[in-house]
Amino acid sequence: xxxxxxxxxxxxxxxxxxxxxxxxxxxxxxxxxxxxxxxxxxxxxxxxxxxxxxxxxxxxxxxxxxxxxxxxxxxxxxxxxxxxxxxxxxxxxxxxxxxxxxxxxxxxxxxxxxxxxxxxxxxxxxxxxxxxxxxxxxxxxxxxxxxxxxxxxxxxxxxxxxxxxxxxxx
Ligand SMILES: [Zn+2]
Numbered sequence: 001x002x003x004x005x006x007x008x009x010x011x012x013x014x015x016x017x018x019x020x021x022x023x024x025x026x027x028x029x030x031x032x033x034x035x036x037x038x039x040x041x042x043x044x045x046x047x048x049x050x051x052x053x054x055x056x057x058x059x060x061x062x063x064x065x066x067x068x069x070x071x072x073x074x075x076x077x078x079x080x081x082x083x084x085x086x087x088x089x090x091x092x093x094x095x096x097x098x099x100x101x102x103x104x105x106x107x108x109x110x111x112x113x114x115x116x117x118x119x120x121x122x123x124x125x126x127x128x129x130x131x132x133x134x135x136x137x138x139x140x141x142x143x144x145x146x147x148x149x150x151x152x153x154x155x156x157x158x159x160x161x162x163x164x165x166x167x168x169x170x
Pocket of ligand 1: 049050051060068069
């Protein structure tokens with residue numbers, strides 16, 4: 001059984017408050033990947049960056065004073081180009097989600113956990129490290145063609161860091 005974690009593919013990170021053209025370019029590839037996993041009866045889990053009206057007073061907001069992914073707003077929603085179907089969606093107020101690791105630990109016979117989504121250098125890398133720590137004997141991988149970073153440079157740096165920590169980069 002393989003698990004695909006689709007990280008924060010939300011409007012605000014694609015073409016909203018914190019969007020990039022690199023993020024726009026991966027949307028259809030991520031959808032193809034989701035379809036492939038579903039066809040093979042593998043599991044797809046989504047995460048959703050989730051903030052509230054007090055965002056600017058939080059630590060993240062003080063360091064990144066751009067309101068984004070405010071719960072129930074359009075920018076918070078996962079792109080309508082992606083098929084969420086009946087997948088589990090984990091709302092997370094932080095970069096890396098311990099709840100995600102908990103959710104994966106309930107799935108039996110996991111041979112690989114692959115991460116795709118946004119942003120490579122913030123939430124993809126944070127969750128990859130958490131999963132690597134929680135499941136040291138499971139293959140953790142990232143498909144770089146289905147990820148985008150805050151900038152192309154930081155995307156590449158994050159891939160290098162993950163590779164160093166034995167996360168397989170495709
Ligand atoms: Zn955020």
